[in-house]
Amino acid sequence: MKNKIWLILKYSYQNKIRPKKKKDGTYKKSSPLNALIAYLVPAVIFGASLSPILYMMFKDLNIPFSQFGIDLPWSMLDVVFSMWFLLMGFMFFINYSPAIVANLYESDMTQILLSMPLKRSDIYISSAIDSLVMAGLPLGMMIPVFVIYAIIAKTNIFFSILAGLGYILILLLISNLGGVLFSKFLTKTSAKRMTMIMYFISIFLYVGITNIIPRIMENASPAQVAESLKKLSSLLLNYAWPHTWVILTMKGNFLALTMLLSVIIILGYIVFTISNSLELTVSRKKGKKKNYEIKFKTSRFPAIKKDFKLLFRDSQTFFLILYPVFLPLIFVFTSSGSDVMSFVFIMIASIYAAMLSIFSISYEGKIWPMPKLFPISMGNMIFSKIMLPILIFSIEYIAIALLSFIFGKATWVIFVMIIPVITLIVYSSVLGVSMYLKNPKRDLSQKNIIKGKEVMYLEGVIMGFSFGIFIPGNLYILSFENPQLKSKFIDFLFDSKLLYHLVGGFLPIFLLILIIYLTGKEINKVKERMLKWE
Amino acid sequence: MIKAKNLVKKFGDFIAVDNVNLNIKSGEIYGFLGPNGAGKTTTIRMLTGTLKPTSGEIEILGMDMKKNEIKIKANIGVVPDEPKMYENLKGSEFIEFIMNIYEVDKDESKKRLDEICEAFEIDYLDSFIGDYSHGMKQKLMVASVLMRKPKVIFLDEPTVGLDAKSAKILKMLLEKYSKEGATIFLTTHILEIAEKMCDRIGIISSGKLIAEGTLEELKALSKTSEKQSLEDLFLELTGAGELDDIIKEL
Ligand SMILES: Nc1ncnc2c1ncn2[C@@H]1O[C@H](COP(=O)(O)OP(=O)(O)O)[C@@H](O)[C@H]1O
Ligand SMILES: [Mg+2]
Numbered sequence: 001m002k003n004k005i006w007l008i009l010k011y012s013y014q015n016k017i018r019p020k021k022k023k024d025g026t027y028k029k030s031s032p033l034n035a036l037i038a039y040l041v042p043a044v045i046f047g048a049s050l051s052p053i054l055y056m057m058f059k060d061l062n063i064p065f066s067q068f069g070i071d072l073p074w075s076m077l078d079v080v081f082s083m084w085f086l087l088m089g090f091m092f093f094i095n096y097s098p099a100i101v102a103n104l105y106e107s108d109m110t111q112i113l114l115s116m117p118l119k120r121s122d123i124y125i126s127s128a129i130d131s132l133v134m135a136g137l138p139l140g141m142m143i144p145v146f147v148i149y150a151i152i153a154k155t156n157i158f159f160s161i162l163a164g165l166g167y168i169l170i171l172l173l174i175s176n177l178g179g180v181l182f183s184k185f186l187t188k189t190s191a192k193r194m195t196m197i198m199y200f201i202s203i204f205l206y207v208g209i210t211n212i213i214p215r216i217m218e219n220a221s222p223a224q225v226a227e228s229l230k231k232l233s234s235l236l237l238n239y240a241w242p243h244t245w246v247i248l249t250m251k252g253n254f255l256a257l258t259m260l261l262s263v264i265i266i267l268g269y270i271v272f273t274i275s276n277s278l279e280l281t282v283s284r285k286k287g288k289k290k291n292y293e294i295k296f297k298t299s300r301f302p303a304i305k306k307d308f309k310l311l312f313r314d315s316q317t318f319f320l321i322l323y324p325v326f327l328p329l330i331f332v333f334t335s336s337g338s339d340v341m342s343f344v345f346i347m348i349a350s351i352y353a354a355m356l357s358i359f360s361i362s363y364e365g366k367i368w369p370m371p372k373l374f375p376i377s378m379g380n381m382i383f384s385k386i387m388l389p390i391l392i393f394s395i396e397y398i399a400i401a402l403l404s405f406i407f408g409k410a411t412w413v414i415f416v417m418i419i420p421v422i423t424l425i426v427y428s429s430v431l432g433v434s435m436y437l438k439n440p441k442r443d444l445s446q447k448n449i450i451k452g453k454e455v456m457y458l459e460g461v462i463m464g465f466s467f468g469i470f471i472p473g474n475l476y477i478l479s480f481e482n483p484q485l486k487s488k489f490i491d492f493l494f495d496s497k498l499l500y501h502l503v504g505g506f507l508p509i510f511l512l513i514l515i516i517y518l519t520g521k522e523i524n525k526v527k528e529r530m531l532k533w534e
Numbered sequence: 535m536i537k538a539k540n541l542v543k544k545f546g547d548f549i550a551v552d553n554v555n556l557n558i559k560s561g562e563i564y565g566f567l568g569p570n571g572a573g574k575t576t577t578i579r580m581l582t583g584t585l586k587p588t589s590g591e592i593e594i595l596g597m598d599m600k601k602n603e604i605k606i607k608a609n610i611g612v613v614p615d616e617p618k619m620y621e622n623l624k625g626s627e628f629i630e631f632i633m634n635i636y637e638v639d640k641d642e643s644k645k646r647l648d649e650i651c652e653a654f655e656i657d658y659l660d661s662f663i664g665d666y667s668h669g670m671k672q673k674l675m676v677a678s679v680l681m682r683k684p685k686v687i688f689l690d691e692p693t694v695g696l697d698a699k700s701a702k703i704l705k706m707l708l709e710k711y712s713k714e715g716a717t718i719f720l721t722t723h724i725l726e727i728a729e730k731m732c733d734r735i736g737i738i739s740s741g742k743l744i745a746e747g748t749l750e751e752l753k754a755l756s757k758t759s760e761k762q763s764l765e766d767l768f769l770e771l772t773g774a775g776e777l778d779d780i781i782k783e784l
Contacts, residue, residue, distance in 0.1 A: 160608045263758050294659055296644060302634030306620065306627075313622040367618035372584035372636050427626035 003211055004118055008126040044140050051144040055152070065233070068226040074233050078247055081149045082236040085167070085243035088145060093175045099131040102181035102315075102478040124275035128176055139168070140438050157252040159257075163249035164261040170242045173267035180274045303376060304384045310363050313386060318358045321392055324349040328400050341404050342397075342417040343470045348422060349393045350462045353425045354432030356389040358450055362434050366444045369534065378530045382433060386526075388420070389429040407503055413477050420469050427515045428462050430522045438527035465515060469508040476504025535560045535686055535717040536581060541590035543576050543741075548771050550576045552592075553740035558719060558734075563712050565732030567768070573741040574721035575615055578690050581719070582612045594686060610683030615691050617671035621664035625656075625674050628663060632678045645679040653703050668695045670710060672708040680707060687711065689720040693727055725768050737768065 003386045104127045113123045146167075150160040237244050242263070248256035290529075301306050311317045317318055328341045364371040364381065371381060373528040397418065435454055436442075450458075479486035493499040536558040543551040551573045554727035558564045568574050579585035581592060583603050594606045619628050627775065633640055651657070654673045663671065674697045678689065687708070693701040708731065722728055727747060728735045736746040745755060745757050 290660075291658070296626070296630045296633055296640050299630075299634050302631050305634075306623065306631050310620060310622050311626065363622075364618060368585040368621060369579065370614060370618050373582060373607060373612050373614075375604050376635060377604060524635065 005126045005129070008113065008118070008122065026159045026478045027329075032068055046143040047140040050141060051148055054148045058148070059152055062154075065229065068222065070226055070231060075153070075227070076238055077149070077153055079229065079233055079236055081145070082233075082241070082243055082247060084145045084149075086241065087244065088142040088235060089167070089243060090137050092142065092171050093178060095138055095176035096172075096175040097182060100128050100176065101183045103131040104183060109252070109511060119276060120278050121272055124180070124278060128179065129209040134307050135340045142168075146226055150250065153250070156252055159252050160250045162257065163246045163260070166249065166257075166264065167243065167246045169264050170267070173264060173271055174242075175410070177267060177274075180271060180278060184276060188278070203309070227266060229304065240474045252471065301384075303381060303389065305373075307363070307384050307388055311356065311392075312359055314359065317356055319354050320352045321396075322353055322360070324393065325396050325400060330403070341400065342410075342414055342416060342421060343474065345397055345400060346417075346421050346466050346470060347463065349396070349421075350428045350466055351426045351459055353389040353393055353428040354435070354458050354462070355450075356392070356438045357385050357429040357432035359387060361433055362383040362442070362444055364441060364450050365436075365440060368440075372534065378533070379527070382437075382526060382530055386426075386429045386433055389432075390425050393425045394418075394422050411478075413474065416477060417470070417474070420473065420508065423512055423515055424462065424465060425517075427465075427519045427522070428458075429463070430519055430526065431458065434529065435524060436525045437533060440529075440533045465511055472504045473508035474527050476500075479504070535562075535595060536564075536719055537591075538577075538581065539579060539593075539595040540592040541577065541592065543573075543580060543585065544588045544590045550741050551587075554738070554741075554743045556581075556670075556736070556743075558717060560717055561712055561715055563708060563718040563720070563731060564735045564737060565717065565728035565735040567723070567725060567728040568721075568738035569723055569733050572640055572723075574723075574738060576741075577688055577738070578612075578688050578719070578721055581738070582605060582610060582688050583607055585701070609684060610686045610688065610763065611679035611682055613672075613675055613679050613687075613689040613692055615694070617668070617675040617695070619663045619671060619675065622662065623657035624662050625666075626673070629659065630680055633774070638682050643681045643683070646683065647677060650677040650680055650707070654700055669697060669700070672696055673700060680711070684710075684716065686717045687719070691721055691723070693722070693724075724767055763780045 027494065052400070058077060058080055061080060065074050065076075092420045100266065104124070143164075144163050148158075149155075150157075198453045230318075237247070239245075242260070245256040245260045249260055311321065324345055327347045361382070364385075372378075374381075404410075407412060409448045435450065436456070475485065475489050479489050490497060490500045493503055536556060538554055538556040541551055541554040542549065546686055554573075554577060556564075566577065567572050568593075576585065577643060580587045581594070583599055583606060594607055597606050599606060651659070654677060656677060657671075658666065658670060658674055663674070668676070673690075676689075676692065689708075692704060696704065708718055708761075710718075712733075720731065722754070732749075734746070734748050735752060737744055747755070774782075
């Protein structure tokens with residue numbers, strides 16, 4: 001059984017990565033590891049940057065409840081982290097579970113595999129492993145959260161590792177249980193749609209939950225705090241939650257460990273049994289409307305309207321669209337540094353603008369050569385691909401800037417930054433399309449349309465520009481009104497006033513002009529390359 | 535209506551279409567017949583402006599492809615060999631997109647669409663294209679083209695993926711539209727389809743147009759080459775010598 005799963009996975013990965021032909025005609029071997037790493041890198045980076053923040057925020061919270069006069073075995077830390085565990089677990093579930101279904105039905109292989117002498121559970125399990133990359137981000141976040149908790153709570157290493165593995169296993173199994181159940185009644189498209197709605201929910205939860213605890217602590221008497229903590233722990237640290245067993249196991253509780261293990265075994269058995277009786281064929285749901293009831297609307301920009309719909313319906317791009325709003329929003333509502341917002345936003349949005357334009361153009365690639373039949377010029381078609389990410393992210397930035405100005409503590413600087421933000425987004429969006437068109441014949445059956453090398457190039461160039469413009473630019477402008485900051489900034493630049501003006505004032509402007517020039521060059525490349533796409 | 539002069543397409547050193555000349559008149563149903571890999575799709579892609587010829591000229595509806603590409607595209611209808619459509623749109627949204635991008639009269643094409651949907655039993659416009667089967671997509675594609683009532687219609691292996699009933703309906707629809715003045719160019723690798731559906735047939739093999747004419751003309755040709763039937767002629771013209779060897783081997 002194990003061998004067959006391994007075989008399916010091996011070929012699935014080989015299929016994902018089409019080997020490149022070298023000049024001498026032989027094929028370059030590329031390993032499935034590259035694909036896996038490309039998926040995990042953002043998660044690990046995200047997790048790594050999260051850890052110090054978490055540590056700083058919560059390092060003094062290891063206060064047992066007994067200090068508040070509550071007779072429960074928990075500490076403040078447990079409450080805070082139970083919330084995190086719950087959140088991560090939930091995010092893991094909602095990312096992973098629908099992904100299994102979508103992957104199972106999306107891949108043409110499933111039908112072929114079904115005709116082979118394989119057990120259904122093997123096909124299912126290989127698809128489940130294959131989909132795991134989709135849950136990379138929550139997993140990447142979970143690990144640092146776990147480690148930070150263990151460090152602050154000073155738990156036993158052996159039990160911590162055991163508990164950590166147990167938690168991941170149990171989440172895997174719960175998600176798979178969700179997966180087998182979903183795959184019984186979801187269609188392919190509704191599975192995708194479901195992923196999208198789930199993202200939404202998780203974002204609201206995230207913003208909501210991360211705000212609960214600071215609120216409780218802020219303005220309350222000790223008695224009230226104790227009361228709230230009691231209520232909160234009965235909710236968050238309820239014995240029904242798997243993460244409660246995990247926390248207890250980390251503290252060396254054998255009963256919790258036994259509980260964890262037996263639930264894993266039972267769930268494993270159930271998932272395996274159900275997966276063997278799956279249909280694994282796409283169920284087709286009929287639309288609700290009869291044909292004659294359908295009204296066709298006139299639109300002046302049908303291509304843009306269609307691109308818009310496609311971007312918002314693809315769970316992957318939908319995520320790209322929402323993500324840049326979600327982190328800055330947390331900054332706006334939870335922290336003092338609202339002026340950092342523009343930097344946080346542009347770091348994410350500038351790269352996602354390129355990704356979005358690439359995805360948008362890949363929708364045409366998927367149905368190629370159909371788009372060439374439409375009576376619109378390639379130029380118009382591609383213009384829509386470049387414009388949409390620019391529109392989306394510009395509107396997002398302006399909205400967040402207004403929000404953080406009104407509700408947060410942002411200053412007018414955030415509005416000055418509109419100019420470089422939009423310039424960078426325009427460049428990024430054009431760069432994405434240009435990159436795609438350089439080699440328009442791509443394997444579009446996989447999620448990773450752009451190659452690892454291309455991603456690195458994109459990230460390198462765009463992050464370089466973001467750093468070069470936003471950090472010195474922000475500091476320079478802020479230093480006008482803040483003499484203390486100014487002297488610190490000058491100090492940092494070897495006590496040179498000239499360097500202060502050069503780095504703070506001249507460098508960002510020079511980079512901006514350079515970007516505008518490069519954008520023009522990339523546009524010319526796009527014009528040239530789009531004619532060669534046939 | 536459809537004219538091609540010395541049409542050539544090379545992929546690197548490989549010549550996929552070799553000096554093909556075509557002249558198809560208004561109202562004609564022309565069948566482009568040839569075995570797999572003969573160059574049918576390549577030819578149709580050049581005629582419809584999705585592939586640039588290496589050399590040669592194309593004229594559709596009296597317009598030069600090099601100068602009036604967009605205008606030609608607005609006036610022709612194409613059913614490609616694979617029905618590829620945006621998976622995250624509903625059938626109805628795809629139809630709406632087509633109506634808008636071709637700027638057709640909504641009421642008139644809606645009326646025609648309803649007729650076609652009725653005939654093809656398309657009752658799934660309200661669901662997502664991603665959930666369709668191959669045949670369902672093919673039928674939607676045909677409907678989205680025919681509802682516009684284009685003056686010239688290209689179909690690349692249109693019956694592949696259709697069930698017998700739908701194929702029959704397609705045949706009847708095409709005959710009706712050609713009577714109303716539409717020019718139709720279809721490719722197939724099946725002799726029977728060309729025989730049954732087309733007024734005139736061109737046979738292509740290894741990129742070369744090797745015979746052309748009405749069914750009668752081609753039959754006459756097959757008599758002179760001492761072959762009994764059109765099928766034998768088709769097989770001979772497209773390299774049946776090898777076939778004989780293969781059969782012997784068996
Ligand atoms: N983009 C391409 N690059 C290289 N060769 C191609 C390309 N498209 C088609 N060919 C080759 O041209 C020949 C004709 O293909 P095609 O026109 O698709 O044949 P068919 O008559 O079956 O439709 C085939 O040998 C095919 O391999
Ligand atoms: Mg073909």
